[in-house]
Amino acid sequence: MSTSFHSQYFAYELTKQSSSNSVGRLSQSLINATVDLNPHQVEAALFAFRSPLERGAILADEVGLGKTIEAGLVISQLWAERKRNILIIVPPPLRKQWNRELIEKFYIPSIILENKNYNEYVNNGNVNPFFQRDHVVICSYQFARNKARDIQGTPWDVIIIDEAHRMRNVYKKSNKIARILREATKGAPKILLTATPLQNSLMELYGLISFIDPHLFGDETTFRKQFGHGTKELSKYDFLDLKHRIKPVCHRTLRRQVTEYVPYTKRIPIVQEFFSSALEWELYEKVSTYLQRDDIMALPKSQRSLMTLVVRKILASSSFAVSDTLLSLIKRLEKLIDDGFTEEDVTLDISGDVDEFDETMEEWEEDESTNSDNNSDLIKGVNLQKLLQEKEELFSYYRLAQSITENEKGKALLIALSKGFEKLSELGANKKAVIFTESRRTQQYLKEMLEQNGYAGQIVMFNGMNNSPEVTEIYHNWLEKHKDGDQITGSKTADTRAALVEHFRENASIMIATESAAEGINLQFCSLVVNYDLPWNPQRIEQRIGRCHRYGQKHDVVVINFLNRKNQADQRVFELLSQKFCLFEGVFGSSDEVLGSLESGVDFEKRIQQIYQTCRSSDEIQDAFNQLQSELEEQIQCKMQETRKSLLENFDDEVREKLRVHYEQTSLQMNKLERYLWGLSIFEGQREALFDPETLSFNLVRNNERYQMISQIKKKSQEDGAHHYRLGHPLAEKWIERAKSRSLTTKEVIFRYSDYEGRVSILSSLIGKEGWLSLDLLQVDSIEKEEYLVFSCIDQEGNQLEEDICEKMFILPGDEGNEIVCPNGTTKTLVDLFEHQKSAILNEINERANEFLESELEKLDKWSQDLKNKLEVELKELDQRITQLQKESRLTRVLAQKLEMNKEVRELEKKRNEMRRSLYDEQDEIDRQKEQLFVEVEKKIKQDIEQRHIFTIRWRIV
Template sequence: MSTNFHSQYYAYELTKQSSASSVGRLSQSLINATVDLNPHQVEAALFAFRAPLDRGALLADEVGLGKTIEAGLIISQLWAERKRKILIIVPPPLRKQWNQELMEKFYIPSMILESKNFNEMQRSGVSNPFHQQDLAVITSFQFARNKDSELKRVNWDLVIIDEAHRLRNVYKKSNKIGRALRSATEGFPKILLTATPLQNSLMELYGLVSFIDPHIFGDETTFRKQFSRGSREMSQADFIDLKQRIKPVCHRTLRRQVTEYVNYTQRIPITQTFIPTEAEWALYERVSSYLQREVLFALPKAQRSLMTLVVRKILASSSFALSDTLQSLIRRLDDLLQGNNVGNLGINKEFYNDVDEFDDTLEEWDDSFEELDINDLTEEEKHALILKEKQELQSYYNLAKSITENAKGDALLLALESGFEKMREIKANEKAVIFTESRRTQNYLKEMLEYKGYNVVLFNGQNSDPEAKKIYQWWLEKHQNDDKITGSKTADMRAALVEYFREHASILIATESASEGINLQFCSLIVNYDLPWNPQRVEQRIGRCHRYGQKHDVVVINFLNSKNAADKRVFELLSEKFKLFDGVFGSSDEVLGTLESGVDFEKRIQEIYQTCRTSEEINSAFSQLQEELDEQIRNKMQETRSSLMENFDDEVREKLRDHFEQTSIQMNRLERFLWNLSKIEGQKEAVFDDASLSFTKDNKKYQFISRMKKEQNSENVVHFRLSHPLANLWVEKAKKRSLKPKEITFMYSDYEGKISVLESLIGKEGWLSLDVINIESVETEQHLIFSAVDTNSNQLDQDICEKLFLLPATDHEDIIVPGSIENTLGYIRECQEDAVLNNIMERTAEYMDSELEKLDKWAKDLKVKLEVEIDEVSVEIDYLKKDSKTIRNIQEKLEMNKKIKELEKKRNDMRRNLYDQQDQIDEQKDTLFEEIEAKLQQKVTKQHLFALKWRII
């Protein structure tokens, strides 16, 4: 049994805001997360708050360490503090993954904002759809750039940019997306996530840092002159200066530093070769040759390159998929023959319908196919050519329809046998996810595998077949009494299909829509029936299974057409250069990070397929591409990055060990507080079970979240957590309660455990007061201050008072606190408040010193730039004077002297203006520092919570 005094203390402890110098800064997000957090993720989130978050941070942990979880912790903490204007900018394929993980791991609802729903909202009267209430907004780079004016009109609490290395060339004028986003997000706190903060030049680091804080470096010119030569050519002093400047905003952890906490499994590759039948190979050769022609009427010029890519994907998938695609091309030619004006049609939905998630590729695809001019042809000539092309496509269609034996499909049966044998060997679930790029191939494979006795479920971008609807209804009925149902049919359908696969099916056949946003850690066998050319897509597919929570090695089976020279070279690149299929982590950040965009790489591969006709041409083109990749992967910046961005292993490991201990203590403490508070506040409404940490209310079962982390498959229960509306209600009820002084008996005898510091107080009594002090400065902090004495006027430490409230207790009659006791407790409280404020003032002074040093360096950079510009003009004058002496033509000599005089005048003007401009820089620096000083002024408010007379028995 506990009292309302306990409940109020717990409520304030659960919701107080702490300094980023302790794990307590993340209290609310730690207790809300349904993922087992690793200490490096806690450290990264704390670093971001220490940055401080009024500007942001660059989180650059190596790939595979969970940067999304780090960002989720930060978002979750801000969310708990009611700072909910959150914008997340990501590459298109990652939008659903973020949407899903925010909800699954942190219970944060979000909206993916794209053209369709943006326009719908505006038509319905919403002036700015970026302005959402209690919804994080997720959008793509391109869409954010296109809507930058609307984006900047929202006062964002935080902007997250994932895969931020796409913006590392923002200093270049050609990087239009980067520049637009930097301008649109200026002044808002930002978290940039990337495993590859710099790849080829330190200028890339300059670009990313300028996104976060434009006053860390002077400008591009001074940075380039001082730092951009690399660590070997840079002086030791400059290198130390550079490291000190970026240290407050850049954080990086390496995989080797976290192996104590993170158990990684291996990837095991298996290559399944197949030889197409004569008919299949004839179909491939003829259609491939057709696609290489310069003039095609079936593929409109505006989409020629993109549509060619689609045909090639489907051609490599199956003849069953290809026949319908050919039919849609034939229908297009029929329209042309009938005189319909379809020559420049954009995207034909029927044509693209077979390939999922193609909007993502489309968004990044710049179609610039050059076609021969056919305007010289007469209408009769065009008609004849179109008719001939239609007849040709009809012959391909007839050939495709005639093929009944599929060599690749037969090979799949062999692959599954060997794959499941490996699953039995490593004692993993006998489940496989098969990826194909075509929905028609998906249906063919389902029919074939079900005939062979496999239990199969489909997953695609539509999920509208009768079986999917049946599974969806089963799932809704199953979870009608818990909180797994989100209300979004798309999200719930995806969850239903995954759950059905986990519990009932042995095979999930998925299109590209399953490569993002779903977690399949319970499956350890991946089959790339169709292998994408985009390495980032491949990594996303494998990452569905090879991720946190995977207990077994993951087997990756890739299909390879042994007759196709180009397919072999693509597989070689993905396997040997990008290292996607083996090892502990898959592709390294050094390698995958060389790609600005996987779509650009895909276009390079497409170009080879389109232009090369012989094996020799194919091998030559791929060898050239491989040489380019080798040059990028060798990466001359690797040495600089390791010495600049990384800390000593021992230092990092010690810090992580400390965080691991602190986080465990904090979690246990807060979970105990939330559970006890719930029992006190909900005792009249709910029935509680301490053994299972669950309770029943209104015929619903609520399971405490600490158990949910360990039992993710708990059914028909509501996940109870601090952010749950019911928990919010109970916490606020406890905080608002007015408590009159009472006598409280704390019962150590009923406590299950041992608290040594309290044993000496058994049989004693005294007085206690609790106050809360709020300080707004660099950070907003709340401190709970206990003032307590025993009857002999001995002061009780803060730690002892906190431990008192771990004991069960009963309250008695109201009492009046004597004036002498109030004075004693008031004096103790003032001393403790002074200690807290002094500690904060010391931290504030350190922050001011570092900010002043930063601004001094920034101002010095700009002043040096002015002097460098004068020197450059002087050097130019000296060169011209030397050249003038060699000129014999009088007219040329006069022109040269005139140019020299103009430059000398310019230099004199620059010298005269130098001090004025330097003064202006100093004034600008002083203004910036005054703004910082204003932020650092302490605003202190105090609130008395309760007083009581205590006794321990």
């Protein structure tokens, strides 16, 4: 049995804030996470805190190493420290994924902010909806750009930018989104996540670092002059200088460095070929040719490119899907003919079959916005006869589509599933397949077709609506099953998704899913991905496969793709996606280098769309794809690969040794914290709950609710209906606060070694001995806030006992004795011991502060020197220009030219004199700015010290 002294000590250990040079800095997030953490993730999170976090860091681990988890650890730790103004900016497809990862892995609630709920907040009186007290805010790049003023006006504790390579060209004036976001997030600590921080130019590295720390380099011009030509032209001094400067803010780990901890499975590609029937091909050709015309009226000009893309996706999906789409276009023309037309209606009609349409529109919107026209312009001058002809033309296509009763591609799916399941059997994997289609109508067709061919009762549907009677029944059954557990979030959308995934795992063989399942769900129990319809955006394909081929997947993942051998353009697209983007085979994340070369998959998607729209003959298609492939090869063949390697990567042995140390420290820290939380809970909850040490669980007496330690859940031994008990749980927080607020008088505590199940050799020699022990809390607020629990302890002979002995005493069961008074002489000895240890701690903090100060001073010196050098270089270049002009003037025999040159020389000499006069003033201004920055650094390292006595005991070990 523990004592109140055990409980109070455990409470302070569980909540103390350690320095960022130890794993303890992440103590709260480590014990709160439901994910098995790998040492490289802990190292990356610690790096972010060491940076220091007032500015931030670039986490550039290769794909597949869990950068989301690394950022999640940082967020979780800040959350535990009540620093909760947190913003995550991501590409639209990743918003739900972040939302689910935060709640499932770290129990942190988040809200996806978009136009609809933003406006609702404003209408309800919330002037700045980005300010959410108890929710992390997630939004897209485009939304963040549009609401830059709100972001700038919020005091952020940290901003996470995912897929940050999209920001690396911020130095280019054309990259408006990146420039707006850099300004909007200025001054806030940031973590940038990207697998490829450097692709084509060192200027990209400058661009990303300018988000983190504007004083690491002078400015864009000075960086370009010194480093912008690539490492081959750099001197050894400049290269080492560059590496030294970026080291504190950029962290990168490679897959090969972590194979000891992270097992990888492969992707096995299967191509399922099919040939469209004569009627299907006729339909495809006719609709495709129709879409290529510039004069069609069934699609609004304001969104012509995007809407054409949507129709093409549906056309390639199935005749059943395009049939209804053609009907929607016909209705638009009828409205246009009858009573005028509002363009919003057609967007809803056509996009109603395609999930994630809003996200796609958001990513396409920049290019589309310049092409908008209003309804009156659209109707003005329209030839009624032409509208009637177009309507009749679409009717003929509609009738053709209606006449097709089966699809060759659908038949091929039966063959593909048979092949896929056979391969899964060879691999020893579950007989599970997720089939992705672009269309909800195709999804329904596939369900009916598969049910008629032996798969009845084995299918679950997943789409953006999730409102069918079958889904509703699955949802209600799930609610009933988990009514006493923690799985229910209260969000019907989120809970329905969770219910469908669980149903697929436990009761179905096939999930037929639209694009909405490509993000935010975990299907690692499934090893067969079928791309029935293949997107043109490679990043979306990676998202799909990543639902199954992810960390935790135990088997190789089979990826089946469909290929229409009649369609030459489709074949070339597949060739690019397969051979150039390496999406379908290899080890986990093999597409890292290639996908990172794209700022946005939408750009690639637009290029493909352009080819489909403009190329008619076979030769035109081949030439256009050859040109695109040539451009891609240049883009993908990373010019800066060697540079990135030498600049950003550390030696494998050096990394592995550091990871090994972190692995050991993390395991020890988590075991210790778990022991403290369990011990505290037993003591503080002894009147409220019944505890079961075998399963690390307990039942509350008042309502019989069951709770289980999160470590057991991570070991996959969760009991049905048990709540997840963790450090951040309200019940744990209540018990911890009770323990910390208790006022303890000095007592005798008898530690019973004889009742301890195990052996602690360091304590066995103390059996029969006794002495005095004092515990104090030392808080130091300097570069970062740190807390130390300081033991001062002596035995009956007055010998000092080390800190680790004192810690281990509290793993023994104990009994509290009577109140006693500590003799004055002993009290003085304990105080002296505390002061001695306090001095040692402060000296260590001073050493770190000095290192930080020296580093900051060096950085500021280099920054100011960069700017000064820029002025002197400009002056030197002006001198050279004047000398060159004077030389040319002397050589010319044409009087008019000579006069003009001399006039230019006088103007340049005038400018040079002004520059010389202002040079020292500008250099003084740079020094003034440097001094101001130094004063800010000085404030950071000033120590604010507090100490609090916690308790004193007389100890005895029996």
